[in-house]
Amino acid sequence: xxxxxxxxxxxxxxxxxxxxxxxxxxxxxxxxxxxxxxxxxxxxxxxxxxxxxxxxxxxxxxxxxxxxxxxxxxxxxxxxxxxxxxxxxxxxxxxxxxxxxxxxxxxxxxxxxxxxxxxxxxxxxxxxxxxxxxxxxxxxxxxxxxxxxxxxxxxxxxxxx
Numbered sequence: 114x115x116x117x118x119x120x121x122x123x124x125x126x127x128x129x130x131x132x133x134x135x136x137x138x139x140x141x142x143x144x145x146x147x148x149x150x151x152x153x154x155x156x157x158x159x160x161x162x163x164x165x166x167x168x169x170x171x172x173x174x175x176x177x178x179x180x181x182x183x184x185x186x187x188x189x190x191x192x193x194x195x196x197x198x199x200x201x202x203x204x205x206x207x208x209x210x211x212x213x214x215x216x217x218x219x220x221x222x223x224x225x226x227x228x229x230x231x232x233x234x235x236x237x238x239x240x241x242x243x244x245x246x247x248x249x250x251x252x253x254x255x256x257x258x259x260x261x262x263x264x265x266x267x268x269x270x271x272x273x274x
Contacts, residue, residue, distance in 0.1 A: 152182050154189035158261055158270040162198025166215055169200045173219055175273075180227050190227040193264055197233035197257035201240045204232065204247050220250040233257035 159176060163169050176192050183190040196204070203212050204219075222228045231252045234244060244253045254260040264270040 154183040154186040156191040156264075156268060156270040157193070157273055158264040159192070159194045159273045160257075160261055161194050161196045161200060164199045166200075166203055166212060169203060170215060170218075172200075173215075173222060176228055177222055180222070180225075183227070185225050185227050187226045191268070191270065192228045193270065194228070194230045195233065195254070195257050195260050195264075196230065196251075197236040201232065201237050201242065204251055205242055206246055206248060209248075216248060220248065223250050231257075231260060233260070 157179065159172060161169075161172055163172060172194065176194060180190065180192055183192075202208060203215060209216060219230060223230055229252060230250065231254045232247060234253045234255055236257060237244070237247060237253070247253065261272070265272055
């Protein structure tokens, strides 16, 4: 058994020291290779609680890209964004002029039927907003946590943060 342990230790040492095929001084562990893979459409729920417009834009980018990967299949794909954080004021009608481009983009993602934006009514209230003060493309739900759990348990959505 000792020779195997020593051989294993030697291999680990070589790997840590950069002894990987294709390694050089600037890339001691070699270079990554892209893997080609097709993904079947899925049901996904994003738990969204971000601080600002830039972070929300990143979430919209991810959801949009995932929708494209799933070929925007309205029969097999469901991508739900459940909002309950600092992004809530961005969806307020009173802030439309300031966030018009971002809101237009968010709404456009909901048009195809595969992406749905839901907002926690309790979190909106904590931010000082009633449902009637939020853009109409957003679906208000009683509680974000309960909605996320329901989507996972009852509708089979995978959780993303």
